[in-house]
Amino acid sequence: GEDVEQSLFLSVREGDSSVINCTYTDSSSTYLYWYKQEPGAGLQLLTYIFSNMDMKQDQRLTVLLNKKDKHLSLRIADTQTGDSAIYFCAESRTGANNLFFGTGTRLTVIP
Amino acid sequence: DTEVTQTPKHLVMGMTNKKSLKCEQHMGHRAMYWYKQKAKKPPELMFVYSYEKLSINESVPSRFSPECPNSSLLNLHLHALQPEDSALYLCASSPRGGPAWTEAFFGQGTRLTVV
Numbered sequence: 774g775e776d777v778e779q780s781l782f783l784s785v786r787e788g789d790s791s792v793i794n795c796t797y798t799d800s801s802s803t804y805l806y807w808y809k810q811e812p813g814a815g816l817q818l819l820t821y822i823f824s825n826m827d828m829k830q831d832q833r834l835t836v837l838l839n840k841k842d843k844h845l846s847l848r849i850a851d852t853q854t855g856d857s858a859i860y861f862c863a864e865s866r867t868g869a870n871n872l873f874f875g876t877g878t879r880l881t882v883i884p
Numbered sequence: 885d886t887e888v889t890q891t892p893k894h895l896v897m898g899m900t901n902k903k904s905l906k907c908e909q910h911m912g913h914r915a916m917y918w919y920k921q922k923a924k925k926p927p928e929l930m931f932v933y934s935y936e937k938l939s940i941n942e943s944v945p946s947r948f949s950p951e952c953p954n955s956s957l958l959n960l961h962l963h964a965l966q967p968e969d970s971a972l973y974l975c976a977s978s979p980r981g982g983p984a985w986t987e988a989f990f991g992q993g994t995r996l997t998v999v
Binding site: 814871 | 890915924934939974987990991992
C-alpha cells in the first residue's frame with residue numbers, strides 16, 4: 774500500500790494476546806480499519822476507528838490509535854487457532870475514494 | 885445483512901474466452917468497487933462506481949470492462965485476458981463514496997485462473 778506499513782509475520786501461543794501494528798504517513802486519514810483474510814477467502818471487516826478517537830474496544834478486539842505517531846494497533850485477547858489469518862490495516866483519506874491497505878501481517882497461532 | 889455476494893467463486897478461462905464476474909449487495913450502499921489481489925499482496929483498486937457512475941478507473945487495461953446495471957449489482961466483463969491476470973478479484977461496497985467513508989464490506993472473491 775501507499776506508505777502503510779505492517780510487519781509481515783507474528784506468531785503467538787493459543788490463549789496469549791496478539792498485538793498487530795501498523796504505521797501510516799498520511800495525516801489526512803479519516804477512518805482506519807482492520808480486516809482479516811483467511812486463506813482463499815475475501816476480507817472480513819473486523820473493526821474500524823474514526824481518526825479523532827484514541828481507542829475502540831469490541832469484545833476480544835482493542836484498537837489503539839496514536840495519531841501523533843501515526844501508529845495503529847490491533848490487540849486480540851485470548852488468541853485462538855481460528856484467529857490464524859492475514860490481518861490488513863487500511864485507511865481512508867480525505868478527498869480519496871479508496872482504501873489504502875497495509876502490506877498485511879500473517880498471524881500464526883500455535884496450539 | 886452485511887453481505888456482499890460474488891459469483892462465481894472460482895473461474896478458469898482461456899485467453900480467448902469472454903466471461904463475467906458478478907457482485908451483489910442489498911445494504912443500500914451507493915459505492916461499489918473492484919479490487920485485484922495477487923498472492924501475498926494487499927488488494928489493489930481497479931474501479932470505483934459511485935451512484936452507479938464510474939468515478940475511478942485505476943488505469944486498468946481495456947480487457948477488463950466494468951458495468952453497474954443498478955445500485956445493487958456490479959459486473960466485471962473479461963475478454964482476452966493474460967495468464968498474469970490470474971488473481972483473486974474482490975468486490976466491495978460502502979454506504980457512499982468520497983471522503984466520508986465508514987464501513988467498507990468485501991465479498992469472498994472470485995479466484996480467477998487464466999490458462
